[in-house]
Amino acid sequence: MSQLSPGKTIGILGGGQLGRMLSQAAAQLGFDVCIFTDEPDSPAARVSARTFVANYLDAAALTDFARRVDVVTTEFENVPAQTAEILLTAGARVAPNPRALAIAQDRVDEKSFLNTLGIATPRFAAVSSQAELDAALPEIGTPALLKTRRLGYDGRGQIRINTPQDANDAYEKLGAPGILEGWCGFEREVSIIAARSANGATAFYDVCENVHSGGILSRTILPARVEAHTERSAREAASAVLGALDYVGVLTIEFFLMPGGALVANEIAPRVHNSGHWTIEGAMTSQFEQHVRAIAGWPLGATTRRCDVEMINLIGEDAQSWEACAAESNARLHLYGKRDTRAGRKMGHVTRLLA
Amino acid sequence: MSQLSPGKTIGILGGGQLGRMLSQAAAQLGFDVCIFTDEPDSPAARVSARTFVANYLDAAALTDFARRVDVVTTEFENVPAQTAEILLTAGARVAPNPRALAIAQDRVDEKSFLNTLGIATPRFAAVSSQAELDAALPEIGTPALLKTRRLGYDGRGQIRINTPQDANDAYEKLGAPGILEGWCGFEREVSIIAARSANGATAFYDVCENVHSGGILSRTILPARVEAHTERSAREAASAVLGALDYVGVLTIEFFLMPGGALVANEIAPRVHNSGHWTIEGAMTSQFEQHVRAIAGWPLGATTRRCDVEMINLIGEDAQSWEACAAESNARLHLYGKRDTRAGRKMGHVTRLLA
Numbered sequence: 001m002s003q004l005s006p007g008k009t010i011g012i013l014g015g016g017q018l019g020r021m022l023s024q025a026a027a028q029l030g031f032d033v034c035i036f037t038d039e040p041d042s043p044a045a046r047v048s049a050r051t052f053v054a055n056y057l058d059a060a061a062l063t064d065f066a067r068r069v070d071v072v073t074t075e076f077e078n079v080p081a082q083t084a085e086i087l088l089t090a091g092a093r094v095a096p097n098p099r100a101l102a103i104a105q106d107r108v109d110e111k112s113f114l115n116t117l118g119i120a121t122p123r124f125a126a127v128s129s130q131a132e133l134d135a136a137l138p139e140i141g142t143p144a145l146l147k148t149r150r151l152g153y154d155g156r157g158q159i160r161i162n163t164p165q166d167a168n169d170a171y172e173k174l175g176a177p178g179i180l181e182g183w184c185g186f187e188r189e190v191s192i193i194a195a196r197s198a199n200g201a202t203a204f205y206d207v208c209e210n211v212h213s214g215g216i217l218s219r220t221i222l223p224a225r226v227e228a229h230t231e232r233s234a235r236e237a238a239s240a241v242l243g244a245l246d247y248v249g250v251l252t253i254e255f256f257l258m259p260g261g262a263l264v265a266n267e268i269a270p271r272v273h274n275s276g277h278w279t280i281e282g283a284m285t286s287q288f289e290q291h292v293r294a295i296a297g298w299p300l301g302a303t304t305r306r307c308d309v310e311m312i313n314l315i316g317e318d319a320q321s322w323e324a325c326a327a328e329s330n331a332r333l334h335l336y337g338k339r340d341t342r343a344g345r346k347m348g349h350v351t352r353l354l355a
Numbered sequence: 356m357s358q359l360s361p362g363k364t365i366g367i368l369g370g371g372q373l374g375r376m377l378s379q380a381a382a383q384l385g386f387d388v389c390i391f392t393d394e395p396d397s398p399a400a401r402v403s404a405r406t407f408v409a410n411y412l413d414a415a416a417l418t419d420f421a422r423r424v425d426v427v428t429t430e431f432e433n434v435p436a437q438t439a440e441i442l443l444t445a446g447a448r449v450a451p452n453p454r455a456l457a458i459a460q461d462r463v464d465e466k467s468f469l470n471t472l473g474i475a476t477p478r479f480a481a482v483s484s485q486a487e488l489d490a491a492l493p494e495i496g497t498p499a500l501l502k503t504r505r506l507g508y509d510g511r512g513q514i515r516i517n518t519p520q521d522a523n524d525a526y527e528k529l530g531a532p533g534i535l536e537g538w539c540g541f542e543r544e545v546s547i548i549a550a551r552s553a554n555g556a557t558a559f560y561d562v563c564e565n566v567h568s569g570g571i572l573s574r575t576i577l578p579a580r581v582e583a584h585t586e587r588s589a590r591e592a593a594s595a596v597l598g599a600l601d602y603v604g605v606l607t608i609e610f611f612l613m614p615g616g617a618l619v620a621n622e623i624a625p626r627v628h629n630s631g632h633w634t635i636e637g638a639m640t641s642q643f644e645q646h647v648r649a650i651a652g653w654p655l656g657a658t659t660r661r662c663d664v665e666m667i668n669l670i671g672e673d674a675q676s677w678e679a680c681a682a683e684s685n686a687r688l689h690l691y692g693k694r695d696t697r698a699g700r701k702m703g704h705v706t707r708l709l710a
Binding site for chain 1: 358360361362375378379382383384385386387388400401402403404639640648653654656657659661662674677678681682684685687688689690691692694703708
């Protein structure tokens with residue numbers, strides 16, 4: 001992959017906060033940024049040189065976009081396969097590659113892929129009907145989670161099954177092909193942010209410890225309370241995934257940390273990730289700049305952690321605490337410029353730089 | 356001054372790299388940014404929500420701009436007095452105030468103002484003709500610098516007078532009302548970046564040591580090689596200037612450091628400053644965010660330095676070294692997105708984070 005020089009244009013699918021922070025990182029390196037989003041007045045558009053507002057299946061708009069940018073990336077994994085195909089047909093360089101996006105879009109394919117690489121996941125079964133759910137339940141056991149195979153995020157599209165009775169009518173409630181996942185009795189949740197460049201070089205940030213609330217990340221702390229062997233396992237898993245996907249860019253794996261320190265992979269995000277926001281001030285190179293470096297064919301940046309750090313998400317009404325956050329001497333406030341505050345909506349985050 | 360909440364709009368006069376980095380800092384706090392510049396396709400416009408491209412004396416455009424933003428600030432001190440007047444008439448809140456801009460625009464007014472506050476400057480005399488230059492020279496002595504009173508920057512509009520013979524025809528060469536400044540035999544150049552909020556609170560960054568080349572800043576290092584009493588003097592001078600101007604925002608004073616540690620003030624910049632670029636990664640709050648906080652009526656951020664740091668300007672062809680800079684593990688690369696490389700043009704900078 002040839003190296004893009006400063007002044008070239010980075011295309012980003014998606015107009016949310018991840019696109020916004022990617023855009024700012026790209027601009028710092030001297031790139032122009034063009035956003036493609038179906039949302040008018042999006043957070044990313046307001047910090048970018050140019051924006052296409054169109055449907056993700058609008059072939060004419062996508063073709064025009066592809067011709068005006070030098071590489072296309074995405075801030076979300078649920079890019080329709082057809083979108084990627086139109087972009088590739090129009091001659092766009094797309095990173096990460098569509099296969100990586102496709103695998104991460106389907107929870108069954110994702111877990112099967114991980115297992116193929118020898119990476120443990122929770123027990124799971126694909127369920128496409130109530131009968132399949134009923135059949136799978138004894139094997140998976142309770143408690144279990146019934147999730148949609150596709151298009152779930154931040155805990156949406158999930159039904160908790162604590163007893164076999166909870167499974168009655170659950171498939172109908174889910175309303176889409178699903179996956180039944182066994183509960184694995186984990187101690188904590190952790191994630192790793194990793195990157196791979198076009199020439200196969202890899203880089204890993206320190207493992208993050210994450211606290212979720214209502215299915216949404218609420219807090220990330222570094223250093224994570226993990227042993228060295230767990231940190232090594234996370235890097236090995238990420239390395240295997242990056243290599244197997246011939247991946248270019250930043251990729252995140254979320255894990256369950258089991259008693260004793262073993263890791264069970266929960267999810268791959270083929271993109272920058274909320275649990276990596278701490279890298280903006282807490283690491284030598286932010287995950288956003290790292291992703292831009294990778295997709296532009298640049299060398300990866302140093303991932304050294306600069307200090308201990310805590311990242312708190314500002315969700316919904318939390319963002320009204322901006323004054324208190326702004327007054328805290330070791331807190332760095334990030335607000336995403338979203339016009340409407342809604343429950344469960346990620347409005348910003350605060351990074352506290354510790355000792 | 357009332358506090359602007361996130362979602363409000365910050366107006367910035369000027370489309371260069373300082374406006375670009377101010378805009379990015381404002382966006383991080385959740386503000387929208389509107390740029391007013393006479394340059395099409397400017398570096399700042401490409402990272403901002405909205406841009407007016409018009410002459411700085413275009414009353415209709417300025418009035419429209421003033422009505423669409425919640426506060427107006429500037430990235431350069433040479434804002435025409437008439438521009439500020441039009442903005443104020445249109446009801447804009449302007450920070451820093453026009454008096455501060457006016458004083459910094461005229462080297463004679465600036466030095467007289469500093470002397471009034473008891474802050475030492477080089478010997479100087481206003482010269483409006485060759486006869487006045489000839490009359491002033493014996494008093495000021497040689498070597499001396501003949502500078503335009505107004506509109507000089509980065510060493511432009513300056514004539515070095517090493518011997519009385521150099522003064523012959525010098526006024527004609529200068530071609531504008533000037534100031535003759537005595538040479539003060541300094542050891543080094545240093546600067547202080549300071550901020551004042553609307554309620555009168557002040558904050559100071561560590562004194563920076565600066566190396567110029569051909570009249571243009573080439574390198575800033577922290578910590579500066581200065582004694583504690585010099586650091587104190589710099590803060591006292593900045594504090595006096597901020598207070599006397601009822602200043603709101605970030606202000607910079609450049610000093611000559613004399614043998615023994617005394618400071619002689621060279622120049623006030625009523626704005627964020629090239630010698631403060633290190634604060635982006637090197638301080639808890641960057642000078643850009645600090646300025647936005649001040650003009651938005653927010654509390655000032657912590658100015659704590661996070662590490663030793665060196666900032667290198669990439670001037671003209673220097674920017675072609677971007678690959679080498681991008682490969683350095685402790686270097687953070689910033690490129691301003693300028694389309695044309697010209698000798699003496701600031702194209703970017705690199706910040707090295709040291710021990």
